[in-house]
Amino acid sequence: MKTQDIINMQRKIGATPDGFWGPQSIAKLAAYLRKLMPKVNPWPKPNQAALTAFYGKPGDESRLVNLNVTGLGVKYEGKAVKTIRCHERVAESLYRVIVDLSKTHPQILAKFDGCYNDRPMRTSSLPSLHARGAATDWNQAQNGLKMHWPTVAVMPLEVMEAFAREGWKSLGALIARDAMHFEATS
Secondary structure: OOOHHHHHHHHHHOOOOOOOOOHHHHHHHHHHHHHHOOOOOOOOOHHHHHHHHHHOOOOOOEEEEEEEEEOOOEEEOOOEEEEEEOOOOOHHHHHHHHHHHHHHHHHHHHOOOOOOOOOEEEOOOOOHHHHHEEEEEOOOHHOOOEOOOOOOOOOHHHHHHHHHOOOEEEEEHOEEEEEOOEEEEO
């Protein structure tokens, strides 16, 4: 984002509009997104015990469903996606986000990078939320794991807002990198 875009975003979230994205802006954004979330967040805490109690064991495919996204503009490597394999407990919520984004940010939906993937977190031996079908990635090429958001990564704030309204966390908002990643945790 350009400096003026960052200043405008800082004004929107209640941060000092100085064009510098640092700890104060990150904290203000986290508070701003929390206010958009449901009063009672439907998702588990992000620790392994709570995740297993809520979603089941990582890699357990018995609770995955094929979420029909036909006609909503979701594409993977340029090809239309008909279904997204996700956990049954996140399917309705994810569908609402995708429908919302199909109206406002179809360019993001056209760059789907996955949901269910039985693997550990990239920086850990612990299971990823993807291994439970409870995380999704969008536009990895411009919002990758090590790309600082919002100075390098380009995930629109409105996409983070759409996920927040359903209680999902945005790593881009929380840690200012990995802006492609959204997860159903509280």
